[in-house]
Amino acid sequence: MAQVTLCRPLEDLPSLSPPDEHHAKLKRVVREIALLAVLFGIYNLGRLISAHHAGSAFIHADEVRHFQAWLGLPTEAQVQHVALQIPDLARMANRYYAMVHFPLTAAVLIWLLIRRPVEYAKARWALASLTGLALIGHLVFPLAPPRMFPQYGLVDTAQLLGQSVYNADAESGLANQFAAMPSLHVGWAFLVAVFLIRATRSRWRWLWIAHPVITFAVVVVTANHYWLDGLVALGLAVPLVLIFDSRRVRQDSAPADAAQVSTQLSAQLSTGGRAVVASSSSARTR
16 A cells, blocks of 8 residues: 655745845844944054154155165156156046045945855955054054155145145144055955955956056055055965955855755655655555
8 A cells, every 4th residue: 555645845845044034134234334344443543543653654764765776666756757747647546546445445345245245254354354464564664655755756646636635744634644554555456356356257357457456556656655565565465365265165165055955955855754755665656
C-alpha cells in the first residue's frame, strides 16, 4: 500500500527574509551615517589639536623640499608655473579640490552601503584606517603646505581666485592647514577608485582610475600639497586595499551561506518526521 506524506506547497513556506527588511535597511543606513559622522568629528578634533605647531610645520616643510630635491622630483613651483599658463586650469583645479573630495567620497560610501553592503564594510574600514594613520601623521609631523611659501615662486591659487576653503590666517579657522602629510585627498581618491572598480562590472569602471590621478595633479597645481604628501598617502593606502578585500570575503563565505540555506529548506520541507524524499520513494512503489 502506498504511503502518502503530506507536504506544504513551497509558496506557503515562511519567507527567509524578514517582513520589515526595508525598515531594517533604512535603520542601518542611518546608523552607518551617524558612525561616519562621529569618526569624522573625532578626526577633526585631532586636527585642531595638532594645529598649534606652526614652528615645526615650517621646519618640516624645508625638510620635505630638500628630500624631494634629493629624489630628483620637479618642484611644485615648476608644475604650477606651467599650469598657470593654461586659461582657467587653476580655477577648475580649485573647484575640484574644494567640491569633489568629501562629497564624492560620502556619495560612494552611501551607494556601497545600499547596493554593495559587503564592499561597503571593507571600504568603510579601509577609509577609517587610512584616516587614523593620517591623523597620526598630522600629529607627529605637522607640515606647512607649499602655498605658504611665495618666496619660492609658489602661488596660493585659491586665495588668488577667491575660491579658498581655508582662512587667510593659517592659525585661525576650523581647518588645520598644517595637516598636509599625508594627503587625504589623494589617499581617499585612491580608495574610492579601487572599491568602485571592485564593486561594479561595467567595462567603463576602469575610468575611475582618473579620479586619484586628477586629484594628485590638483593638489600639486593648487600648491596645497607636496609630491611627497601624495606618495606617502598612496604608500599607506595600497596595503589597506589588500587587507580589506571584499572579494576574498565573498569566496570564503559562499559555501557556508549555501549550506545554511540548504539546511533551512530541508527543515521546512520535512513534515511529520519524514522527509519529502520518503514521499517520492513511496510514490514509486505504487
